[in-house]
Every structure is written in structure tokens, then in C-alpha cells.
Amino acid sequence: xxxxxxxxxxxxxxxxxxxxxxxxxxxxxxxxxxxxxxxxxxxxxxxxxxxxxxxxxxxxxxxxxxxxxxxxxxxxxxxxxxxxxxxxxxxxxxxxxxxxxxxxxxxxxxxxxxxxxxxxxxxxxxxxxxxxxxxxxxxxxxxxxxxxxxxxxxxxxxxxxxxxxxxxxxxxxxxxxxxxxxxxxxxxxxxxxxxxxxxxxxxxxxxxxxxxxxxxxxxxxxxxxxxxxxxxxxxxxxxxxxxxxxxxx
Amino acid sequence: xxxxxxxxxxxxxxxxxxxxxxxxxxxxxxxxxxxxxxxxxxxxxxxxxxxxxxxxxxxxxxxxxxxxxxxxxxxxxxxxxxxxxxxxxxxxxxxxxxxxxxxxxxxxxxxxxxxxxxxxxxxxxxxxxxxxxxxxxxxxxxxxxxxxxxxxxxxxxxxxxxxxxxxxxxxxxxxxxxxxxxxxxxxxxxxxxxxxxxxxxxxxxxxxxxxxxxxxxxxxxxxxxxxxxxxxxxxxxxxxxxxxxxxxx
Numbered sequence: 001x002x003x004x005x006x007x008x009x010x011x012x013x014x015x016x017x018x019x020x021x022x023x024x025x026x027x028x029x030x031x032x033x034x035x036x037x038x039x040x041x042x043x044x045x046x047x048x049x050x051x052x053x054x055x056x057x058x059x060x061x062x063x064x065x066x067x068x069x070x071x072x073x074x075x076x077x078x079x080x081x082x083x084x085x086x087x088x089x090x091x092x093x094x095x096x097x098x099x100x101x102x103x104x105x106x107x108x109x110x111x112x113x114x115x116x117x118x119x120x121x122x123x124x125x126x127x128x129x130x131x132x133x134x135x136x137x138x139x140x141x142x143x144x145x146x147x148x149x150x151x152x153x154x155x156x157x158x159x160x161x162x163x164x165x166x167x168x169x170x171x172x173x174x175x176x177x178x179x180x181x182x183x184x185x186x187x188x189x190x191x192x193x194x195x196x197x198x199x200x201x202x203x204x205x206x207x208x209x210x211x212x213x214x215x216x217x218x219x220x221x222x223x224x225x226x227x228x229x230x231x232x233x234x235x236x237x238x239x240x241x242x243x244x245x246x247x248x249x
Numbered sequence: 250x251x252x253x254x255x256x257x258x259x260x261x262x263x264x265x266x267x268x269x270x271x272x273x274x275x276x277x278x279x280x281x282x283x284x285x286x287x288x289x290x291x292x293x294x295x296x297x298x299x300x301x302x303x304x305x306x307x308x309x310x311x312x313x314x315x316x317x318x319x320x321x322x323x324x325x326x327x328x329x330x331x332x333x334x335x336x337x338x339x340x341x342x343x344x345x346x347x348x349x350x351x352x353x354x355x356x357x358x359x360x361x362x363x364x365x366x367x368x369x370x371x372x373x374x375x376x377x378x379x380x381x382x383x384x385x386x387x388x389x390x391x392x393x394x395x396x397x398x399x400x401x402x403x404x405x406x407x408x409x410x411x412x413x414x415x416x417x418x419x420x421x422x423x424x425x426x427x428x429x430x431x432x433x434x435x436x437x438x439x440x441x442x443x444x445x446x447x448x449x450x451x452x453x454x455x456x457x458x459x460x461x462x463x464x465x466x467x468x469x470x471x472x473x474x475x476x477x478x479x480x481x482x483x484x485x486x487x488x489x490x491x492x493x494x495x496x497x498x
Contacts, residue, residue, distance in 0.1 A: 051408075078360075104331070105327055113324055116369075119365065
């Protein structure tokens with residue numbers, strides 16, 4: 001079985017899937033898809049890789065069957081659940097996605113919550129837009145586009161902070177266990193993107209400590225190099241237009 | 250083990266969870282939560298039932314342990330996955346949420362896709378708002394609030410229609426199997442809410458046929474009575490302000 005990951009290192013869900021492949025010690029071949037310039041809409045991708053026209057997508061080639069039709073999985077959460085179900089190291093996989101129903105339920109809860117409470121306030125598109133446009137428009141975008149997302153995200157950060165405060169002893173994890181789960185990974189990849197730009201979660205100390213802990217994992221750190229570089233460039237060139245210190249204080 | 254479902258029949262994800270409990274033949278006690286008037290924010294709910302302040306929430310009382318602390322699960326997708334994992338009828342549960350990794354992957358994909366492609370275009374809040382306000386504002390809300398959601402939803406309906414067209418023979422299901430899965434249930438409950446108002450998916454024939462098929466399941470029909478009544482009231486009193494025939498043609 002050969003795993004092909006179609007992804008980009010500036011895409012939060014792409015990074016989550018790739019970090020998990022490394023954490024589970026599953027070999028994969030990596031294919032960069034230039035989503036920012038519309039490559040997910042090109043026929044070779046939309047027709048052959050992922051009809052949803054999104055990354056990441058995992059293509060599974062099963063050489064043993066001799067069947068030329070490979071199976072493709074879209075949506076990072078589906079990719080990550082699949083990987084945990086087929087990973088050769090079952091014990092390691094069960095740390096990321098438990099097998100016992102009551103342990104698994106909170107992981108599923110926070111993964112579902114992520115979509116409308118963190119992903120929905122994704123600031124990065126607007127940050128890139130602000131970064132690339134005229135100075136006059138940078139001020140407008142900060143006020144009109146970024147501020148409402150910051151305010152929405154603040155409510156969700158408060159919810160996360162309260163959850164993490166319940167399990168403040170030991171390694172901080174969202175569901176309270178000794179090891180991070182898919183819920184930690186998916187949320188951390190999303191939030192780390194704006195930390196890379198220079199935003200600080202000073203008003204949400206438990207979130208800041210948890211994210212710092214996640215980001216120090218070697219695979220997380222390795223796969224995040226490009227976003228750290230991109231974030232630094234934005235901060236150095238456009239940071240004065242962003243409310244980096246005040247947004248989440 | 251006693252299952253308590255905290256829900257409301259006018260909430261799409263609440264109905265999905267309740268329909269699944271009935272489909273899986275799992276007894277439950279039902280508690281109505283008046284979410285429209287803010288009951289999910291009251292301390293009895295937010296502190297004791299679901300800290301995320303949303304419905305549905307499933308509370309599991311395990312009498313065998315004598316432990317007075319019940320376990321609570323929020324987010325309908327997490328509730329539904331949990332129910333499929335613990336349902337006594339394992340064969341029935343595996344039709345809704347398969348156990349084999351490659352069969353399960355597309356179900357997870359469409360469940361994840363749902364959040365940002367169908368749920369994100371939820372028109373019902375704005376339909377209720379339009380219904381309850383002054384005639385002058387009804388026109389404004391149709392143009393400013395509903396039309397952008399309709400247009401967004403059209404793109405997602407096209408994606409669903411193309412997916413359903415691939416498996417046009419036999420009972421229509423999203424993932425092509427002979428039995429609907431959690432992906433069908435979660436999407437059908439969301440889309441049926443606006444069909445109840447009187448919108449018709451005439452431009453998306455496969456979606457219309459699939460949804461009609463889902464809605465004819467007895468448990469789906471029984472749990473949807475309140476939304477059908479609410480939809481009829483809106484249609485009779487405010488239908489002239491809504492683009493019922495043209496929106497999805």
C-alpha cells in the first residue's frame with residue numbers, strides 16, 4: 001500500500017494530515033498542490049484526485065490488488081481518522097484517536113466544534129490579502145475584515161481556555177489524556193498559523209501554553225517551517241497594520 | 250445505561266441525533282431545550298449538560314457504576330458516532346457508520362464537508378427573522394441575507410448532485426452503498442429544513458430524489474413533524490417574500 005498526500009505546507013489541514021503521517025511513522029509520498037493559484041480546480045486534480053477540489057487529499061494505491069483505480073479521501077478529518085484506523089502501530093494510533101467509545105466521544109466533539117468555531121474564523125486569507133495590497137487598503141482590511149474574525153475567535157479561545165484549564169496538570173491536552181489527540185492536532189495547526197504571523201494569545205494563557213507544547217513536537221515543528229517563514233515575512237513587512245499584541249490580549 | 254437527549258425538534262442536528270436513536274432502536278428520554286429563547290446559555294444547561302452551550306447533547310447515565318457523574322457528549326456528529334459505536338444491534342449500526350476503514354472514509358469525508366458547505370449556508374435563521382419582521386424589512390432580508398446564502402448553497406448542491414448521479418441506480422445514497430449512512434442523515438436533516446418551508450431543488454434532480462427518499466423513512470418523518478408545521482406557517486404567511494421556486498432552479 002502506497003500513500004500519496006496531495007497538500008501544501010501553507011494549508012493548515014494539509015499540515016495536520018502530514019504531521020499525523022509522521023507521528024504515526026507511516027511512509028508517504030508528498031505532492032505539492034499550488035492551491036493559492038487555483039491548482040485544485042484543474043482537471044488533473046478535480047477529476048483524478050479530489051472532486052471536492054480541496055487539499056489535503058490522500059490517495060491510496062493498493063499494489064496487491066493490481067487494480068489501477070486508487071482510492072482517494074478528501075477532508076483532513078476523514079484523512080486523519082482513516083490513518084489512525086489503518087496505522088500499523090495500533091497502540092500509537094489509539095493515542096491519537098482512541099478506540100474506546102467514551103474516550104473517543106470528546107475527541108469527535110472537539111473536531112466537530114472546530115469547523116464552526118475556529119476554522120470559520122480563519123484569519124489567514126485576509127492577512128495575506130492585507131499583506132499583498134496597498135497601504136491604504138491595509139488599514140481598511142484590518143478594520144473591516146480582520147477585526148470581526150478576531151472578535152469571533154476570542155469567544156472560541158475563551159471556550160478552549162476553560163476546557164484546557166480543567167486539565168492544567170501535566171502535558172496540556174484538550175481531552176485531558178496524557179497524549180494529544182486528533183482534536184489537539186487539528187486545532188493547533190489552525191491556531192499556529194496566526195501565531196506564526198506574530199499574534200499572541202496573552203489573554204488565553206492555557207491556550208498559549210498548550211499551543212507552545214504542541215508546536216515543540218519535532219514533526220509539528222518540521223512541517224511548520226514554511227508557515228513560520230511566511231509568517232515572519234508578513235510580520236516584518238505588514239506587522240504594523242495588524243493588531244498583533246492587542247487582538248487576543 | 251440510560252440515554253438522555255437534550256434537543257429541540259426545530260434544530261437540524263437535534264433531529265439527526267434523535268432519528269438515529271430511533272433507527273438504531275435505542276431507547277432514550279427526551280428533554281426539550283428552548284434554544285431559540287436562550288436556554289442553552291442558562292447555568293443548568295451550560296454547567297451541567299453541555300459547556301459548549303449547544304444542542305443536541307447526549308447525557309449517558311451508567312447505573313451499573315453507581316457513579317453519580319454522568320457523561321455528556323456535545324456536537325451531533327460526535328453523538329451520532331458514539332451511538333453507532335455502542336448500539337446493541339451491531340449489524341444495523343454498521344450500516345449507518347461502517348466499520349471497515351475504506352468504507353468509512355467517504356462517510357467521514359461528507360460529514361466533514363457538511364460543516365463548511367451546507368451548514369455554513371444555513372438559511373433558516375434568516376428565514377425566521379424575515380418571517381417575524383415588518384414587510385419592508387422582509388424585502389431587505391431576502392436581498393441582503395438570504396440571496397447570498399442561496400447562491401453559496403447552489404454550489405454545494407451541484408457538488409452533491411454530481412456525487413449522487415454517480416450512484417443513480419437503486420436507493421440513492423451519498424456514498425453509493427445500499428443503506429444511508431450518517432453522511433446522508435446529517436445532510437438530509439439540514440436540507441429538509443428549507444424544503445419544509447417550500448423551497449424546491451428543481452435544478453438538482455438527484456438531490457431532490459435522494460432527499461425525498463430520506464424523508465419518507467418513518468422515523469425521519471415522525472421526528473420532522475414540527476419542522477413541517479413551522480415550515481407551512483412560514484410559507485403561508487411569508488412565502489411571497491421568499492424566492493421559493495427560483496432559488497434552486
